[in-house]
Amino acid sequence: MDNGGILDEIGPRLRRLRTERGVTLAELAGVTGISTSTLSRLESGQRRPSLELLLPITQAYRVPLDELVGAPSVGDPRVRPVPIRRNGMTALPLTSYPGPLQAFKLIVPHRGEEPDPRTHEGYEWLYVLSGRLRLVLGEHDVTLKPGEAAEFDTRVPHWFGSARPEPVELLSLFGKQGEQMHVRAKPKGA
Numbered sequence: 623m624d625n626g627g628i629l630d631e632i633g634p635r636l637r638r639l640r641t642e643r644g645v646t647l648a649e650l651a652g653v654t655g656i657s658t659s660t661l662s663r664l665e666s667g668q669r670r671p672s673l674e675l676l677l678p679i680t681q682a683y684r685v686p687l688d689e690l691v692g693a694p695s696v697g698d699p700r701v702r703p704v705p706i707r708r709n710g711m712t713a714l715p716l717t718s719y720p721g722p723l724q725a726f727k728l729i730v731p732h733r734g735e736e737p738d739p740r741t742h743e744g745y746e747w748l749y750v751l752s753g754r755l756r757l758v759l760g761e762h763d764v765t766l767k768p769g770e771a772a773e774f775d776t777r778v779p780h781w782f783g784s785a786r787p788e789p790v791e792l793l794s795l796f797g798k799q800g801e802q803m804h805v806r807a808k809p810k811g812a
Contacts, residue, residue, distance in 0.1 A: 632676075632690055633667040639683060639690075640665070643721040654678040684718035703727075716793075726794045730755075732784040737763075739779035745797045747773040748782065753790030757782045 640650060647658040654661075656675060663669035671690075680687050684701075703714040710733055716725040737758040748755065748771060755766040758781045759774050765785045766772060774780060776796075784790040 629670060630667060632671045633665050635690055636661075636671075636679065637665040639685070643683070645721055650679070650682060653682040684715070709733075713794075722797055724796045724798075726796070727751075728792050728794050729789050730782070730784050730792070731789045732787045735783070737781040737783070739781045741779050742776050743798060744776040745773070746776050746780075747771065747795040749793040751791040751793065753788055754785035755782055755790045755792055756785035 640647070647661050650656075650661055651658045656678060660669060660675070661679075664671055664675060669675075676687060676690055680690060701716055701718050703716060706713045706715070710731050712729040714727040714729075716727060717723070737756075739758055748757070748766070750766045750768050750770050752768055757764050757766060757772055758779075759772075760778045760780075764772070
């Protein structure tokens with residue numbers, strides 16, 4: 623395939639990648655800093671892709687550039703998380719693309735601080751791997767041990783941290799649109 627053919631394949635591949643992951647053009651534009659009209663023209667083939675445009679898209683989707691340009695797959699499905707450190711907490715992204723649901727492994731140190739509950743859009747599910755997690759959710763103040771899980775609407779004021787001097791490790795599934803992370807069983811008598 624000549625270079626023109628390779629470039630022609632990138633637009634449809636970009637559209638397929640975005641729709642498979644449930645991301646809107648506006649959401650992708652917000653993450654990449656590329657205008658929605660430019661993204662739309664890239665997907666439709668009306669604009670030729672350049673490294674300047676493709677690199678932010680590959681970073682947003684957490685995919686190698688080879689995947690966008692159609693290089694053969696190397697067959698390695700492993701996610702290679704890059705740690706994000708914020709306020710003493712370490713977050714390891716476990717999903718390799720932006721989409722309606724994100725997974726993280728969190729390592730939260732004991733900060734010895736008073737809880738400062740916050741709110742934001744979304745829905746979160748937490749599963750404690752090790753340590754003890756203190757979760758303040760609305761009027762509730764609970765401690766979760768390894769193997770316990772909690773789920774909540776993040777519009778309810780919430781805060782979490784280590785309940786003991788050692789760090790707590792947990793898995794977090796977060797949905798920005800407020801979807802619940804699992805299928806609920808039917809209530810008794812339904």
